[in-house]
Amino acid sequence: MMRLLAPIKRWSSRFGLVRIKSFWLSLTFPQRCYFSALMICLNGLFVDLPVMDETPPTFSNPFINFALFIALIALVVEFWPRFYHFWESLPGKAIILLFYAFVANYALVQAAGMINDITGLNADKFPYSHNMALLLSIPSWFAITTLFVLLITQLAMPLYLLALLILRPLGVHEYFHSPDYRFPFITGIVRYGFSLTLLAAAVTMTQESGLSTSINETLSGIARGFDGVIDVNNEDAPQDAEPEEPLGISLDVQLQSEDSPTPQPENVSANQLKLDKVRERNSKIRQKGQAYDQHIKQFIANFVYFQEADEKSRCEHDTQSRIVELNDFEIVEIFRDSTQPLRYRYEVKPCISAALGHQFKQPK
Known part of the structure; x- marks a missing residue:
């Protein structure tokens, strides 16, 4: 062998x-x-x-x-x-x-x-x-x-x-x-x-x-920037524009529905099903984009409150809030608020310190 x-x-x-x-x-x-x-x-x-x-x-x-x-x-x-x-x-x-x-x-x-x-x-x-x-x-x-x-x-x-x-x-x-x-x-x-x-x-x-x-959105803004140079003062331009399609989504279905002749009855259901799939896909992409932006914004909102905002300041403020001084006379006071989308509320107030702002102080 x-x-x-x-x-x-x-x-x-x-x-x-x-x-x-x-x-x-x-x-x-x-x-x-x-x-x-x-x-x-x-x-x-x-x-x-x-x-x-x-x-x-x-x-x-x-x-x-x-x-x-x-x-x-x-x-x-x-x-x-x-x-x-x-x-x-x-x-x-x-x-x-x-x-x-x-x-x-x-x-x-x-x-x-x-x-x-x-x-x-x-x-x-x-x-x-x-x-x-x-x-x-x-x-x-x-x-x-x-x-x-x-x-x-x-x-x-x-x-x-x-x-x-x-x-x-x-x-x-x-x-x-x-x-x-x-x-x-x-x-x-x-x-x-x-x-x-x-x-x-x-x-x-x-x-x-x-x-x-x-x-x-950025690419659409660039395109509108080039196209809108001439039409910026055009009063006949439509005020309510259609929402932009997400990146990578083909518009062949919509162009076919607008430019092609009236479809036969047996093709209506197939075209409608295809159009519904595209719309459902677009809706899912928009939801994912909104969820992504929401996560980033929530992280930044937490960073503003816990890292950049001051817990103590020369300006009077609520003990449960944090502030950021805008200038010598104004502050933004940040409160935790579960009713807000990002769970924080921002209020611009006058800075009431030892030497300034007493005319804005509410009487007790």
Whole structure:
């Protein structure tokens, strides 16, 4: 028996494992990640299919999620040297700094608006709380925008693949990559497929976490800022605007219902069911966005009361309250109030101290 199995073992070791090992060693680290992610995806498809009948699709398969994580590592490793090379140039520094300054400015304005929504006062009166709100928003803004820029740039991959096909007969395709880089065309196709899937997964993640609401409001504000330059004094503009759709939600159903001819009776129920699904999805996304904002605002409100507000002050105030001095003559007194949405009530009062404000003191 051993004699019969010996040729099989020699054949497998000579033509099987050796070839697999040489093929694996010839690949770069990102290519190994792409290959591993592809194998994991193929394995995961036979275990449990992801739910793809929603808008956008829900990625609930752990194999698919792990494969996408490996593909994301490959994308970061592959494009980090190019980003670093772009950063080393003077125009690259200017573009990158301008982009992140743009993002940081919007995060700064969003943090100031959050403080104003919580307290009803200008964010300048609460510098520490403003900084805390900014620190909570900047990491998510930077991470999400960087991820989306990385994935959106991959949408130009078909142009890269077309250039490879055209320039390969001319022998100048090595300018795109090193000569020892194997399978560039197949790698580009796999990279493009994973980039599209990661982009859909990133949109789904922002929606499920509730971040899409603030991002969508910011993008809508930017669009209205460009479009409203001409129509800012237009009196015929509608006063009540429709609520914006959340990020990533397709409007094909609504456009179809408005622009297409009257559907046949047998298609009315199907179109209505599809429209109801989109509306239900939009409602869930808005609720998650409101819940996310509520958690952040509650954290900031607690920070204002327990950290920034003073328990003792030169100005008279209730023993059960805390205050923040707005200036030499005014204070904001903060009370715990379970009837308020964030459980705190803010009242602006005159500062009655040893030398000032006695004319505002109520008679006993």
